[in-house]
Amino acid sequence: MISSSALLLFVEYLNFAFLAYFAIANLVYTLLMILSLYGVSLHSQYAAGRGYTSFASSPFAPPVALLVPAHNEEDGIVQTVHSALELNYPAKEVIVVDDGSHDATVDRLIQAFELERIDLIYRRQIPAPVPIAFYRSASVPQLLVVLLPHGGKSAALNAAINVARAPYVCTVDADCVIEPDALLRLVAPILRSAEPTAVSGGVVRIANGCRIRGGRIEAIDLPPSWLERCQIVEYIRTFLFGRPGWAALNATFIASGAFCLLQKEAVIGAGGFNEQTVTEDIDIIARIRRFLCEHKRADRVVFTTDPICWTEAPRTLAMLARQRRRWQLGLIQTVLRNHNMVLNPRYGTAGLLSMPFHGYVEGFGSVFEALGTLLIPIFYLLGLLSLKHFLAFMFLAVGYGTLLSIGSVVLEEMTISRYPTMKHVRTLLLYAVLENLGYRQIITFFRAHGVLKYVFGRHKWETVVHSGTAVKS
Amino acid sequence: MLLSDAVILYVLAIGIAVALVNCVLVVFVLLRRRHRQTYYELKDQARQQLASTVRSAIEGSDAGAVDRLRVYCYPAERAAIEELLLSAVRPEIHTRITGILAQLGYVERWQHVASLNDDGWLAAWKPMFKKLRSWRIFAVRRAIAVGHLGRLCSSVSVPLMKAALLDPSPLVLSVTADALAASDDEAAAPVLVDLLQRSILTRNLISERAAKTALVHLSACGEPLLKAFLASGPRVQVAILEVLRELRCRGTRLPKQMLVTVLAQAATSGSPEIRSRSAQLLRHVEHPPKGLLALLLEDPDHFVRLHAVRTRGAFRSADHTDDLMPHVHDPHWRVREAAVLALHHRGDEGKQQLIAILRNTSDRFVSEQIMEQLQWGGILAASIMRLDEHDAAVDRMLCCKAVELGMDSLLVERLHPGTPERLLERLLDVTQGSSHRDYRSRLEALAETNDGHLRTRVLGLLTTSIEDSTGAAVGAA
Numbered sequence: 010m011i012s013s014s015a016l017l018l019f020v021e022y023l024n025f026a027f028l029a030y031f032a033i034a035n036l037v038y039t040l041l042m043i044l045s046l047y048g049v050s051l052h053s054q055y056a057a058g059r060g061y062t063s064f065a066s067s068p069f070a071p072p073v074a075l076l077v078p079a080h081n082e083e084d085g086i087v088q089t090v091h092s093a094l095e096l097n098y099p100a101k102e103v104i105v106v107d108d109g110s111h112d113a114t115v116d117r118l119i120q121a122f123e124l125e126r127i128d129l130i131y132r133r134q135i136p137a138p139v140p141i142a143f144y145r146s147a148s149v150p151q152l153l154v155v156l157l158p159h160g161g162k163s164a165a166l167n168a169a170i171n172v173a174r175a176p177y178v179c180t181v182d183a184d185c186v187i188e189p190d191a192l193l194r195l196v197a198p199i200l201r202s203a204e205p206t207a208v209s210g211g212v213v214r215i216a217n218g219c220r221i222r223g224g225r226i227e228a229i230d231l232p233p234s235w236l237e238r239c240q241i242v243e244y245i246r247t248f249l250f251g252r253p254g255w256a257a258l259n260a261t262f263i264a265s266g267a268f269c270l271l272q273k274e275a276v277i278g279a280g281g282f283n284e285q286t287v288t289e290d291i292d293i294i295a296r297i298r299r300f301l302c303e304h305k306r307a308d309r310v311v312f313t314t315d316p317i318c319w320t321e322a323p324r325t326l327a328m329l330a331r332q333r334r335r336w337q338l339g340l341i342q343t344v345l346r347n348h349n350m351v352l353n354p355r356y357g358t359a360g361l362l363s364m365p366f367h368g369y370v371e372g373f374g375s376v377f378e379a380l381g382t383l384l385i386p387i388f389y390l391l392g393l394l395s396l397k398h399f400l401a402f403m404f405l406a407v408g409y410g411t412l413l414s415i416g417s418v419v420l421e422e423m424t425i426s427r428y429p430t431m432k433h434v435r436t437l438l439l440y441a442v443l444e445n446l447g448y449r450q451i452i453t454f455f456r457a458h459g460v461l462k463y464v465f466g467r468h469k470w471e472t473v474v475h476s477g478t479a480v481k482s
Numbered sequence: 483m484l485l486s487d488a489v490i491l492y493v494l495a496i497g498i499a500v501a502l503v504n505c506v507l508v509v510f511v512l513l514r515r516r517h518r519q520t521y522y523e524l525k526d527q528a529r530q531q532l533a534s535t536v537r538s539a540i541e542g543s544d545a546g547a548v549d550r551l552r553v554y555c556y557p558a559e560r561a562a563i564e565e566l567l568l569s570a571v572r573p574e575i576h577t578r579i580t581g582i583l584a585q586l587g588y589v590e591r592w593q594h595v596a597s598l599n600d601d602g603w604l605a606a607w608k609p610m611f612k613k614l615r616s617w618r619i620f621a622v623r624r625a626i627a628v629g630h631l632g633r634l635c636s637s638v639s640v641p642l643m644k645a646a647l648l649d650p651s652p653l654v655l656s657v658t659a660d661a662l663a664a665s666d667d668e669a670a671a672p673v674l675v676d677l678l679q680r681s682i683l684t685r686n687l688i689s690e691r692a693a694k695t696a697l698v699h700l701s702a703c704g705e706p707l708l709k710a711f712l713a714s715g716p717r718v719q720v721a722i723l724e725v726l727r728e729l730r731c732r733g734t735r736l737p738k739q740m741l742v743t744v745l746a747q748a749a750t751s752g753s754p755e756i757r758s759r760s761a762q763l764l765r766h767v768e769h770p771p772k773g774l775l776a777l778l779l780e781d782p783d784h785f786v787r788l789h790a791v792r793t794r795g796a797f798r799s800a801d802h803t804d805d806l807m808p809h810v811h812d813p814h815w816r817v818r819e820a821a822v823l824a825l826h827h828r829g830d831e832g833k834q835q836l837i838a839i840l841r842n843t844s845d846r847f848v849s850e851q852i853m854e855q856l857q858w859g860g861i862l863a864a865s866i867m868r869l870d871e872h873d874a875a876v877d878r879m880l881c882c883k884a885v886e887l888g889m890d891s892l893l894v895e896r897l898h899p900g901t902p903e904r905l906l907e908r909l910l911d912v913t914q915g916s917s918h919r920d921y922r923s924r925l926e927a928l929a930e931t932n933d934g935h936l937r938t939r940v941l942g943l944l945t946t947s948i949e950d951s952t953g954a955a956v957g958a959a
Binding site for chain 2: 028145199404416
């Protein structure tokens with residue numbers, strides 16, 4: 010029988026641990042937000058005034074291959090390819106890899122672009138499945154469609170890299186809409202800097218509620234549901250202060266695969282995309298960093314807040330749960346696979362700072378966070394915790410998050426400012442508060458579930474079904 | 483207790499402070515949005531209101547127009563006037579617009595923001611804070627101001643840009659380079675050439691690409707570049723050759739004798755990077771020095787040969803065809819590919835030569851390269867359609883070769899009931915024994931939909947196909 014004093018002591022220690030966890034996490038987020046102010050606001054000021062017009066017609070802009078892996082994307086694939094082909098960039102090729110679709114993805118492409126079958130010489134630089142067929146269009150010579158047997162997104166990307174001719178590759182999700190100048194802005198760090206760049210990550214925004222026509226965002230609006238609105242605030246927070254903050258420390262560890270530029274040579278050197286992971290975009294950055302450090306190359310890994318790619322967010326809790334479980338699983342997989350980089354000064358600030366933080370605070374820490382979110386209110390209700398301790402926890406776990414979310418909306422307003430009306434701003438501010446009252450806690454449980462799936466060996470890719478909530482015309 | 487009451491109270495106090503900060507942030511962002519909306523509304527109004535006044539000032543038809551514009555001092559109005567003036571810039575009135583901008587105080591303000599007219603103690607402290615000033619956070623406003631100054635007429639902007647080149651920030655320097663290029667002034671050429679050299683040698687000044695792009699946009703830089711080439715080291719020479727190549731691509735005339743000297747030096751350089759760029763540049767020279775291209779075609783470095791082959795391919799004279807033939811068998815695939823492509827683009831003679839090589843060669847890599855190009859060019863598709871004609875020996879050879887190489891998708895695709903029977907029979911002849919993954923399923927579909935002798939033939943082929951694959955499996959076992 011446990012004595013009441015022992016129980017109280019246990020609860021006190023547990024509460025202290027929870028408070029310490031949230032205090033550390035919030036401190037890091039605050040630092041990232043401060044660092045982001047440096048990176049984001051002035052960069053946007055410069056970008057708005059300056060533009061990239063001189064490079065839009067530069068003969069020295071490096072050719073880029075846009076890689077579009079597609080699996081059962083019949084609804085949006087033609088639109089995505091149009092969006093990619095119409096990007097304002099002097100030298101590009103578009104490679105669509107059909108990953109064993111059993112819907113009309115390929116048929117729609119053949120029809121839309123008058124594709125003809127061709128047998129190409131396939132040179133394998135990275136292990137990848139052998140393509141079943143190639144299709145090319147006489148009227149759109151920069152488009153190539155590759156058919157593969159179903160092998161997953163990583164295999165599709167590796168096959169695309171094998172056929173790409175350009176020195177840089179840009180991964181694009183098949184359900185994304187890319188802004189016309191986005192590629193130019195994504196390549197800008199390479200064009201402007203005297204130092205070589207291996208990775209350039211871009212911003213992903215949520216297209217739910219927006220009107221899309223002909224592969225372009227015609228009107229930006231907010232979706233009606235609270236779930237999608239909370240995700241919008243979350244994405245703003247991630248892409249406006251999370252990643253720029255890490256980029257300011259040269260510690261970028263995650264760049265969204267929905268729109269990310271990679272140096273082809275670095276990807277090949279790193280062994281290509283890993284087919285054993287469920288988040289190939291996180292994994293490839295870690296592998297590229299490892300490759301660069303081990304070969305003593307000073308290539309940069311940068312993140313730019315200018316370029317924007319719009320994607321569809323899950324509309325239901327079930328789909329959102331799948332997505333977040335997968336992301337968490339992939340994060341844990343990547344950190345553990347590259348555990349010798351963690352806290353290793355050889356790998357710079359990425360190894361010393363962002364990998365341990367992402368792995369142990371955001372990764373495994375999500376289980377601890379979920380436990381705290383569950384237990385602390387229970388302890389209080391059972392009278393095992395004083396009101397002061399409970400309020401302190403609530404502040405650190407919930408209240409401080411409102412500062413981070415509102416801060417990110419402020420950053421959005423001061424910089425990119427994509428939402429056109431005052432009503433949008435008021436709604437975003439409201440959801441910056443509401444997001445912390447339930448949504449973040451739900452996400453924490455999904456993430457914790459993802460970690461437990463890893464621990465108990467269930468590493469399966471969970472498909473997220475898109476319902477096309479952006480209004481398309 | 484682990485956590486004393488003081489600590490808890492401290493945390494709670496921070497919580498209250500955070501809540502207050504949240505309130506301040508919310509009010510701030512709402513007010514800011516309101517302010518911006520008001521600003522843009524005022525700016526639009528000012529544009530409409532002042533358009534005619536600005537036009538009069540530019541045309542000089544109203545002597546008091548500039549004085550009237552001077553009255554408007556709100557930021558939205560100033561921004562509207564600035565936009566109206568800069569959007570009206572044309573070569574014939576550029577000087578006048580620059581004068582108006584100067585009279586209205588814009589030039590002085592931009593110079594001040596760009597720190598170009600600092601004197602006395604201000605000029606004295608700048609070197610002390612050079613490192614800080616090179617940081618982006620402190621350079622953005624200067625870069626924007628320099629960008630504005632770069633849009634003035636060249637007689638004003640070029641001296642200002644030369645002053646701006648002393649700025650320690652790479653961001654400001656790249657903007658300056660773009661502005662110098664846009665000025666299209668001969669005086670800017672040596673400055674940009676010097677900037678290119680510095681960017682390559684110092685490495686953290688301005689990106690090499692930015693400097694080269696600026697030079698390409700400035701058409702008057704040919705002669706300074708050629709002179710600089712002869713006096714520079716290898717790394718700079720590579721960059722200069724690339725710029726010269728692009729200038730020639732755009733039709734910029736370069737002093738011929740100097741160009742020939744540069745090419746002669748570059749083609750015999752010890753650096754393959756330089757030699758390959760010289761091959762690229764030769765492509766854009768009307769009457770290249772004899773022997774240089776032949777030298778580059780035999781270069782030991784594959785990258786040089788690649789560009790030499792491409793250059794040779796760009797010369798349309800038929801008597802150069804023989805130069806390309808040996809490179810179809812080059813050990814490096816990219817050179818082979820370029821040679822095949824160049825021959826293909828030579829017209830009928832080139833295509834016939836490719837077909838002749840394909841017939842006679844036993845090199846699988848060469849055969850695959852040629853077959854790929856024949857597909858690209860539609861030649862294989864055309865050959866398939868001619869299979870049932872009387873004199874189709876060459877077409878049959880091509881189709882059989884495609885099957886042999888495993889590049890027979892176009893043929894197998896046509897094995898369907900919709901294909902005319904005579905053509906189908908010829909297709910069945912040439913695709914016999916195909917290892918294509920769809921071959922058997924196509925035959926099965928044909929067998930189901932056809933009657934008579936064709937069906938018998940297809941069934942026979944199916945049987946043969948099964949036996950062959952069984953035999954192969956047994957052999958493998």
